[in-house]
Amino acid sequence: MQTEARIRIQSVKKLPLFKMTDRKWAVVFLTPGFILMLIAYVYPLLYSLYLSFSSWDIFNPDGKIKLQGMHNYYKIFTNDALLSSLVRTSIFSFSALVIQLVIGVSVALLVTSEHLNQKFTSLVRAFLLAPMIISPVVAGILWRTLYNREYGPINYFLSLVGISKNPWIADPDTALMSVIIVEIWLFTPFVIFIITGGLLSLAKEPFEAAKVDGATPWQMFWKVTLPLLRPVILIIITLRIMDLFKTFDYVYSMTYGGPGESTEILTLSIYKQGIKFLDVTGAAAASWVLLLILLPPSLYLLRKTFIREGR
């Protein structure tokens, strides 16, 4: 009996020691990843912050980076082209987001409807995957061809129903709208899938209770479905805003910001400024402005994630 108690005491004493060793091992295994993260994420981020407060004559092989304070930030807020691209990005992002949400919720309700044939809804879901498996750069080139005024299939099909040829991306007045259409085509399926997942995970009881209370389908949607989906929709809004403000690839391959500057969104301006015009320090400052714009939704998302994990 005494021996048994001694063993138990010994194992209890050993436990914290064992735990410490475990922690040490954890530190050992985490360190390479942590160092890699420092090199790959933190260092470039801090370096770009340093660059944003500097000047650098990149055309001169002996040119050195010199600190010059807020000059690059001042340049951003006095640069009409950059400010216009910020406004354009906001119009692009918020219009696309609203339309994606409306279509996303509608289609998700449709594909989860019990009244429709299961085979049909599965087929719709499979079709929705198509845009998501296409690389955005390829999608840009594809839509560039689709929008071609002379030989594009879109104008051809519209002409069959008597609608005259539209210049789409060739007209500064319709170019941004054309880009928004591509954005909707590319990323609405993502919204649909997330909302579909959300709808399928909702408890059935509130719907049954509403039915018993005599709620119409419309009332059920507004009073039950939407409030229950609220957390999912908020996450989608956050994720999409971050993505929309960072949109680059298909706009680059489809319009390269033209005609004129009608589709030049912020990321494209930053790219041109930094990579094409080699104003690396100015582009770094503009990137930090973009980062600050995206910080509130990112923090919100982080908070939501941590709160959920905390639970």
Added chain:
Amino acid sequence: MKKRCVSWLILIMLFAAVLSGCNSDSSSGKENLKGATITHMVQSATNRPEAYKEMAKEFKKETGINVKIVEAPWEQMHDKIINDLVTSTGTYDVMDIDSGWDGEMARYFQPLDPYIKKYKVNMDNYLDIYKNTTGISTLTGNKRYGIPLTGQTMAMYYRKDLFEKYKLDVPKTWNDFDNALETLKQEKGVYPFVTAGVNVQLPKLFFARYIPQGKPLFTKDFKPQFNNQDGAAAIDGMKTMFKYAPPGYLSMDTPDADPVFLNGEAAIILAWPNTLSPLLQNTKSSKIKDKWDAVAPPGPGNLGPWYLSISKFSKNKEASFKWIQYLSERENSKELMVKYGNYSTLKSVWDDPAVKEAIPGAEGILKAIKNCFLPTYLMHPAGNEWFVKTGSALSDALSDKTSTQETLDKMEKNWNSDKKKNPQGLIYEELGAN
């Protein structure tokens, strides 16, 4: 003791031999370069990578030097090369360089005059336009940093049958050109004119309409000269000619505009020849075989030359130059032109009857090349940015978002606000064949 001394002596000699063998950049001769590997950055979506890979096999047999070909599309190529040069990495030993990048890159290239002298390369074999403008500039005190590889400029292609039908002469001035468009408007189902109208193509048309008026775009110290009646006439002229173009022209890049002409739906096209010419005589791609001709446009287009350069940070400069010299040999230059569609920069290749036969419209294309020019603002640090912004401004003018005067003001303001310090030695010139 004596034995020991001899052993030491042998050891030192061996060590020296090994060291000299390791130095692939030695200028002592062919055998030292054997086994060296050089990396050559080439533009993809041209036939050059394929051609270079073939030629590299033969080159290896002759010299023992390995050539690794790395490809990238035009946009990415610029970014990859500039990153490599600015960070002094030397990943690419040899690079195909677009002359428009000179302002950013020229100073990072190895001066080639010593190699040209050593390997007896005769620069007089090149067409004057290339000899004077390509791979050389006042940026480096007229020291050569590139060997002309290929180049072209916009040529004017027109429908011979329609010109005959409406009794039109080939236009020699922009005024004749605009009048011809008005006449050609009568032909049903045919646009009188087409060309690429995306932002980046528009400044070239502006220059083509501006230059024949006889004034330079800038003063020698880069003060804008175009904000005047001549500049306004050039923009208004562009507006006039685009009135006759398909309405979607503002989103047409170079390959997008070509099918309109190939399908017989346009009477005139201003186009870059190396993609259009081969298609025009192919019945599968062209409805107007034998019904067209190519001539120099009424105003000089700007030259779009490419040259071969060696990075200052290359560890294989000698081997790199041997490779450049190999690619520039007459027979290889001819093969690059005839088999792979990269127009030669050598006089003798263009004079070759076999080449004239193989390249549809060769004479007109050569005239356009000889007639064109290279403005040195492209070598100015602000040049690229101004060029891109000018494209946007002209696009706005053509879609009536801004007036002609507002556009000129914007172009001038863009230059003055973007203007970085004039690089030492660079003066504004419109370089040509003379």
